[in-house]
Amino acid sequence: MNSKYPLYFIILALGSLLLGVIFGLVASLQYIYPEFLKNALPFIKLRPLHVTSGISWIILGAIGSIYFYLNNLKFYSVKLLKTHFTLYLLTGISLYFSYVLGNMDGREYLAFTPFLIIPILFGWLLFGINLFKTLWSSISNWPVYYWMWGTGIVFMIYHLSEAHFWLIEEFRMNFTKDMAVQWKSYGSFTGSWNMLVYGISIYVMTKIKGDEQMGRSNKAFFFYFLGLTNLMFGWAHHTYFLPTQPWIRYVAYIVSMSEWIVLASIIYDWRRGLPIPNFQKHSMAIKLMKTADFWIFANLVLALLISIPAINYYTHGTHITVAHSMGTTIGINTTILFSSIYYIVGTLNKKYQETTVLQKVSIKLFNGALIVFVVSLLAAGIKRSHWIHFSDNSSFSEMQDAQYVVYILLTVSGLGLLMAIYFIAIPVLKRMMQLIRH
Amino acid sequence: MIYSSHSYTPSIALSPKAITGQNLWQRNNCWSCHQIYGLGGYLGPDLTNIYSNPNKGPDYISTFLNSGVQSMPVYNFSNSEKEAIIEYLKAIDQSGVYPNKESVIEATGWVKIKYKDE
Numbered sequence: 005m006n007s008k009y010p011l012y013f014i015i016l017a018l019g020s021l022l023l024g025v026i027f028g029l030v031a032s033l034q035y036i037y038p039e040f041l042k043n044a045l046p047f048i049k050l051r052p053l054h055v056t057s058g059i060s061w062i063i064l065g066a067i068g069s070i071y072f073y074l075n076n077l078k079f080y081s082v083k084l085l086k087t088h089f090t091l092y093l094l095t096g097i098s099l100y101f102s103y104v105l106g107n108m109d110g111r112e113y114l115a116f117t118p119f120l121i122i123p124i125l126f127g128w129l130l131f132g133i134n135l136f137k138t139l140w141s142s143i144s145n146w147p148v149y150y151w152m153w154g155t156g157i158v159f160m161i162y163h164l165s166e167a168h169f170w171l172i173e174e175f176r177m178n179f180t181k182d183m184a185v186q187w188k189s190y191g192s193f194t195g196s197w198n199m200l201v202y203g204i205s206i207y208v209m210t211k212i213k214g215d216e217q218m219g220r221s222n223k224a225f226f227f228y229f230l231g232l233t234n235l236m237f238g239w240a241h242h243t244y245f246l247p248t249q250p251w252i253r254y255v256a257y258i259v260s261m262s263e264w265i266v267l268a269s270i271i272y273d274w275r276r277g278l279p280i281p282n283f284q285k286h287s288m289a290i291k292l293m294k295t296a297d298f299w300i301f302a303n304l305v306l307a308l309l310i311s312i313p314a315i316n317y318y319t320h321g322t323h324i325t326v327a328h329s330m331g332t333t334i335g336i337n338t339t340i341l342f343s344s345i346y347y348i349v350g351t352l353n354k355k356y357q358e359t360t361v362l363q364k365v366s367i368k369l370f371n372g373a374l375i376v377f378v379v380s381l382l383a384a385g386i387k388r389s390h391w392i393h394f395s396d397n398s399s400f401s402e403m404q405d406a407q408y409v410v411y412i413l414l415t416v417s418g419l420g421l422l423m424a425i426y427f428i429a430i431p432v433l434k435r436m437m438q439l440i441r442h
Numbered sequence: 443m444i445y446s447s448h449s450y451t452p453s454i455a456l457s458p459k460a461i462t463g464q465n466l467w468q469r470n471n472c473w474s475c476h477q478i479y480g481l482g483g484y485l486g487p488d489l490t491n492i493y494s495n496p497n498k499g500p501d502y503i504s505t506f507l508n509s510g511v512q513s514m515p516v517y518n519f520s521n522s523e524k525e526a527i528i529e530y531l532k533a534i535d536q537s538g539v540y541p542n543k544e545s546v547i548e549a550t551g552w553v554k555i556k557y558k559d560e
Contacts (some may be wrong), residue, residue, distance in 0.1 A: 035485065038513035046483055046515045048471035109465070112473045112482060176461065179454040179537050188480060245542055245555060246479050311555040317545060321480025321488060388484065392541050400487040401512065 007082045008440050009089050010075055013068030014345055015440075016093065017061050018433045021338075024057025025422045027135065032418045035404075035411040053103055058333060059113070059197075060096065065341040066200040067131060070153050072348050073207055080137035088130040095123045107110065113190055121168055125161060132157040147210070147219030148228050152203030155228075157326055159235055160196040163189050180246060187242040189356065193391055195235030195373035199339070205340045208347050209271070212286050223269070268304065271297040286350045288359040290366055292428075294342035298371065299335025302378075318393060324385030325376045335374055335422070342428055349435045354434050366427035373420030380413040454537040456530070463530025466523055475513070479540045485513060493528070493535035500528050 031050040071085060079085075099116045102108065109117040135157060137149055154400050167189035169175045175182050210218045218224065271293065306328050310319045319325060350357035384407055391403040456464065469474070473485035482488075494499045504524050510516030519527070537558065544556040 019552045034513050042513060042515065044458060047483075047513050048474040048515060051483060053473040108471055109469045111468055115471060143486055176464075177455045179456055179533060182479070183479065242481070245540055246538070264494055292535070312551045314547045314551045317542075317547065326484070384484075391542070392488075 007075055007079070008083060009085045010068050010072035011348075011436055011440055012089055013064050013071060013092075014348070016089075016096070016432065016434075017064035017068055017341070018345075018429050020057045020064060020096075021045070021429060022060035024054055024061055025418075025425050027054035027057060028417050029415070029422050030114065032411070032415040036408065036415060047077065048107065049103060051102075052108055055113055056099065056103070056115065058439070060331065060361065062197055062201065062337050064092070066197060066204060069204050069341065069344040069348065070135070070200065071131075073204075074135060074138050074319045077138055081133050083336065084130045084134045086129050088134075091123050091127050091130070095120055107344040110169075111170065111186065114164075118168055118171055121164060123323065124163060125382075128157060128161045128164070132161065133324075136265075143434070146426075147206075147216065148221075148224040149203040149207040149210070149219050150208070151225075151228055152199045152231070155232060155235075156196050156199030156203065159199065163192040163196055167193060184243050184246050187246075191242050192235055195231070199231060199235060200342040201267050201337050201340050202227075204344045205271070205293065205296065207342075208289060208344050212289065212347065223273075245317070249383055268297060271300070284357075286347050288357070288363055289343045289350060290346040290431065291359060291364075292346060295367060295371060296336050296339040296343065299331060299339065299374075303331040303335060306331065308383075318389045319385060321392065322385035323381045327381035327385060330380050330381065335378075338425075339343055339370075340433070345432050345436075352439050353435070360431070362427055363431065366424045369420055370424035373417045373424055376413060377421055378415035380410050380417060384410045384414065454533055456533050459526050459529040460480070461530075462508045462523075463526035463528070465526050467530060470515075470517065478534055488540060490538070490540040491533070491535050493532045500532075503528050503531060505546070540545060 027050050029047065030041065030055055031047060034042070034047050034050070054167060067088075099120055102117055102120075103115070107117055110116050110118055114121070132154075135153060139146065139154075167186065168183055169189070170182055175185060206219050206224060291327050306324075310324065310328060344358075387407055387410065388403065391398065391400075395403070475483045475484040477483065478490050479490040480488060480490075492503060493500065495496055507519050507524050507527065508517050531534040539556060542555045548554060
């Protein structure tokens with residue numbers, strides 16, 4: 005290991021995750037007890053704290069993993085890596101500090117004060133320079149995951165900037181355009197981190213299987229181009245019901261969903277073709293990747309359905325959208341990143357490759373709790389959709405009160421999810437701390 | 443094309459007062475609980491057309507803003523701040539309709555939405 009800084013990024017990522025699930029659980033309690041912590045920690049603070057922590061987990065986990073994998077090569081600049089880490093650590097502290105003080109004048113998902121986007125973008129630039137400088141000499145022979153990482157970084161810089169176009173008066177003055185561009189940028193921002201995370205999944209599968217051809221197959225590159233199309237055009241389903249010109253609403257809702265089939269297919273091929281001895285090596289990483297595989301299939305059905313405008317008409321603006329986003333961020337992104345992190349600690353110390361009984365139980369708890377969590381969100385969404393489209397003047401609070409049992413189910417399954425995530429994250433966090441100390 | 447103003451119908455320009463209202467909307471994270479065109483949080487109702495709703499409207503909004511009912515924080519908006527938020531909600535209301543109950547669901551699965559000025 006040339007530098008411990010990739011591990012520092014991962015530790016920061018795991019810390020964000022552990023904090024984020026607590027914020028999420030407390031926020032869900034406010035659905036049941038609206039007055040709970042209302043003055044000390046109101047929902048308007050909890051939600052940005054939860055969302056920012058969740059996004060930070062995915063972004064920092066992906067950055068740390070990619071830096072670790074680059075670190076195995078002749079790395080361009082450890083100094084840039086250290087600067088990147090220090091910058092993000094200080095930005096993260098400022099961000100949480102500003103949230104606690106209530107200084108949030110950004111927008112949904114990026115609620116921090118817009119000034120903080122400058123160090124965030126600068127960090128992405130440093131990351132990009134390090135990646136391209138490290139890998140540039142071999143560009144003609146890049147496996148697909150290098151392309152995915154490079155593309156993810158470039159588009160992340162653009163779409164994070166685009167998400168702040170509202171600071172330009174020309175955009176802000178035109179309300180409909182402002183909203184459409186905002187939600188377009190969020191779709192593409194998510195597509196950019198998916199590029200990083202899916203690239204990591206292909207890297208981990210390639211290395212565990214010991215088959216370098218996997219990252220160079222036609223299917224893998226087809227998937228890359230499909231993902232790229234999705235990143236650029238697959239945001240349309242966010243904005244079906246904004247009063248934009250019809251052509252904008254026609255754009256690319258089918259492509260946004262087709263990439264899942266290919267990723268599932270790649271993972272399926274990998275599992276079928278994995279030599280038996282490898283099941284003992286990196287067993288936890290493999291189990292977690294299989295979990296991601298399951299959630300890809302589970303989300304595929306929902307994703308395909310809500311991308312049909314006639315169905316989206318009823319699901320838009322309801323918890324069904326949240327069920328989809330939770331299914332993907334927790335079920336897919338989180339399990340792929342956990343798999344990558346377990347693979348990393350297993351690479352650094354072979355005794356960490358085995359799976360303990362607690363970890364096996366934790367994966368089962370994770371899947372069970374997430375199924376109940378997603379189903380309760382779907383139930384809440386159906387009830388809300390019925391209220392929006394077919395209610396006879398009943399009030400919003402009457403509809404919310406009628407959801408009481410569903411919200412209890414949501415909170416209980418959220419608690420189960422929190423426990424499973426802690427049982428999976430804390431052992432690997434401890435191992436990472438031990439590796440750093442030695 | 444996406445950044446061109448011609449792509450959007452109708453083009454609603456926010457007044458300086460509405461921009462002030464939008465700043466207050468953002469600074470107080472109203473989007474955490476409320477939606478506009480179904481986009482936002484789900485702890486509160488969608489506010490796209492609350493301004494023109496015959497049972498709600500500007501007076502209702504003004505009263506509600508500092509009410510602190512249920513999980514809504516206890517705000518202490520001044521009269522001018524309340525007017526700015528109402529102006530912002532008025533501009534949103536003029537931009538279109540949500541939920542778009544007069545949409546036509548076509549056999550192809552497409553949904554033809556009704557625009558505000560149709």
